[in-house]
Amino acid sequence: MTSNRLFLSKLSSLWTVPQGYFKKELLPVLADLRLAIILLLAIALFSISGTVIEQGQSLAFYQANYPEDPALFGFLSWKVLLTLGLDHVYRTWWFLALLILFGSSLTACTFTRQFPALKAARRWQFYKQPRQFEKLALSTELASGSPDSLETLLQNYRYRVFREGDTLYARKGIAGRIGPIIVHASMLLILAGSIIGAMTGFVAQEMIPSGETFQIRNILDAGPYAASQVPTDWSVKVNRFWIDYTPNGTIDQFYSDLSVLDKDGNEVKRKTIHVNEPLRYQGVTLYQADWGLAAVRVQLNNSPIFQLPMGQLDTQGKGRLWGTWIPTKPDLSAGVSLIAKDLQGMLLIYDARGQLISTLREGMGLEVNDVTLKIREVIGSTGLQIKADPGIPVVYAGFGLLMVGVVMSYLSHSQIWALQAGDRFYVGGRTNRAQVVFERELMSILEQLERSPHSAN
Template sequence: MTALRRLAALLSDLRLAITLLLLIAIASAVGTILPQGEDPALYLDRFNNDPWLGLINGDRMLALQLDHVYSSFWFLSLLGWLGLALILCSWRRQWPALQTALRWIDYREPRQLSKLALAESLSLDDASTGLRRLASSLRERGWQVQEHGERFSARRGVVGRVGPLLVHTGLVLLMLGAAWGALAGHRLERYLAPGRSLDLLNRQGESQLTLTLEQFAIERDPAGRPEQFRSVLELQAPNDASPSIHEISVNHPLRFRGMTVYQADWSLAAITVQLGNSPRLQLPLQTFPELGDQLWGLVLPTRPDGSEPVLLALSSEEGPVQVFGSGGDSLANLRPGGAAAEINGLPLRVWEVMPASGLLLKRDPGVPLVYAGFAITLLGGGLSLVATRQLWAILDPEGRKLHVGGLCNRNLGGFARELPELISTAGGCRD
């Protein structure tokens, strides 16, 4: 039994909790810096030749589960350890402290009050009347008063003692929700062009939901920089008679049957061109990271045998589309829907550039617990600011003096300044 108590005392130690919080914060920072949930080949290709911090290559990164920090065994173990420490601290300290605060303490002798942090003695002609006046005044100010003949006990702000217990409860719920979401949640990121669909399947391979992108628009400022992205989505569930239409944008996600759809990014999906007298050709675009960020393009041959290729490059669905020859020289700038330009003896026209919406779909069963944890933690933090004040008053056996003593768990100086005003209603002068 003694060993268990020592273990409980060690696990609920404040220094241990602070250490665990520090480790969780460092791990969260690592998870923010490093890409998460990518293909293992990405980590091997990127970090084997250039180890992170000069120490951790791709193989070690995968072995340490740094590619999925928040669902890793060691991160969840830290959360569980901290949760256990908070539960034990609540059980060993906060709950007994709350029980003690709810119990009335009855001091019977004036000498007991003299040992309190705040103590005053009033000389009164009629101390009994002064005692009743003081008790009545405290009730009017919102104090709870329990009278015992020639003495009383009063208190205010006992609800503040519930605050630390609620903070611990909220943090435990928050960590439970985070762990549940990391283990049972799903995350999917896809680029969709208008008119394209995405089927979400359950574990049995059956369709749960069909998501179709009806429209996608990019709002730009006068300088041409993107300001907002908007997607109009059609959602069709297997048992629904008709689909539902919803619009999402950045910072305005869609929540639908436990799933959240975020407007995360944008891209360019395809370009429609006409070369000479050919039919209109819709060709997929790809990124060229070696040429710069936010740059898309394709290599287009201008001869039937695939020779004399040109590079079409663009950074916006509005254009311009830059045309480069095989030697890297600029041949033309084309606008979508604009006039054609002669390239290698053939007219080349760009009819349309199709943007793609970057959608992030998340299903996190732990979100209600996380929100509840945040709410309870904030409520507990607010209540923790409420000072618990206690006051006792005892008549002198001779009936000529009133002895008053007080305690406060925080801001004792403020209570000391308030005490003379409180006891002034009893009349008399202080000794």
Template structure:
């Protein structure tokens, strides 16, 4: 700015009657400003990142939107419930999301559930559930084995397998020493907790068409509850305990409860873009809170007109600028020099101050 009136219209402005613009520039550099001096005009700034960061914020938002769009049109998703010991192909579960979805060679990979097990709290509630998975190529060779759990997925190629749910698929029992028999378990609706049930049929010589058998219920893999054909409670047994229980004259041994793992598969090429967008958004948002401060000054004879503004630091900037202005050495007259042994500079000297003199004064002030 080369207009006195324009500088005085700034947020913070002042006029120093006996000062040098070079001294102002040196003090501004000491305060962290980048200073540009051209003849009798000065411009200084600091915190440019705070000025540019809002542009980065908007760029990050656009990146998030682009990633979300890519996810909605180019992803694959699918879910499956698999009993322990069985397997499935990734491509049979994954379904395309949109027109940009393209299959990959990893879709031919086979997933085998080696084992499913549950961790419990001391009160018997389910704490965590795990699936031991093996990935096999088209020739049946195992290429990866990993145990997954909630919040600890398996990643292979571009596909991610999440542990999301569980159930009980079957109950293995012996009846009067015969067996084992695999009884399919079904989910019983109602209530806020999981409940599974099955039915062990018994021979009926009475000719009645009403089913005769033993009902077995379970909430988890730890224990099962048995009821007779009248619906009366008989007892509780832990799978694998080998303890027989007699129900309606039949000796039953519960060998095992076979769990099923609920898996969700996802191939989402837009996730890295979305994550990058959110990372950039957090960083640029923080940087945008840094203040961008600017100072203009003009030398008019022995008077320096100074003004400045800041986009964030509305309270701290005036204090900082006033502190700098208070530190500028005052030019005194020749008479004052003779009596006080000071050094003065005439108007012509101000305009002709060389770069070497400027650097010398800078070193003195900074020291």
């Protein structure tokens, strides 16, 4: 029995030492405002870097844009960038660690400062000695007045009044003490939403020809737990893709008519999307991001219509062109090249020597290599950027709560005490903000109190 008690005593001492260290050493450091400011600045700095530096690109992209010689700013090469994880800042362990540490600092500050401040604001005591009024920022001594008449006036100014004999205490604006707690809670929600999004969200990109059905496969960037968010029980069909052009031939807007299909191929949702008007389904958002030419449908003489894929040509940054080769003989011994730049239907036809033969539009024909070549249709492809971020609802809720907390924080917490001592009536008060407004309010109350016919005992 004695040995068991000794063991329990040692175990208790082992627990109390870390607990005491946490309360006396670690908790004050976490709750330090300077630490919170440093962490917030670090988070802001790395967030800016994640905005400036392109995220989730290929190795070739970073090698081309961030060479080792000359390195950007003399040190930022593609190797440094990839080593530090600056190509996916928001999912690096050190950025998540900063968020967690900042959240811990907010939590520590809330429990060590904000909750005690709220508790102190809710707790009051009546002033029963005239000398107690001397420590108030605003106090006065009146030859007339009574707690009854003052109580009525204070209630008209929306004060909550407490009475005990000849003493009075009144307060209003307790929500101003709750506001900072709500602000901290909202920031914790925003941090939690950011972490959830970083761990479970993904970004994908698909280039789909008009008329095709696809499932999300081309994942560009994803969190370690994003697999559960990639849909496998539904797919998307591109019913039609088209582009509206301005009178001078430039692109005005491009559209994709999309249908969401369940695993049995039944349409469950349909929407025409364009830039800034995405399709959302089960937490996944499909944005209209790009376009291209996928294929061309042609006919030789009276042959069946066949479809040839088109590929994007390397123009050294001088515009976008797509091309394909059309055989004009069954043994593929002869043919022509077809070049297009958009879906307006203007097509350039070149012979085997690279000489321009003619220009065509959809539906037109051309005699070439002893056959009649007809262009039936140019098929466009839509470029979709696909995102899923389960943390967004949490972040939005945090920002909504943040606005409420900020508004509440601007409310003044005002307190007024009064004491009837013989033929003297003592009144005093204080507030935590808007001192001038409170002074005017208290002076108005005192003036009304002196004019009140019930103010004298």
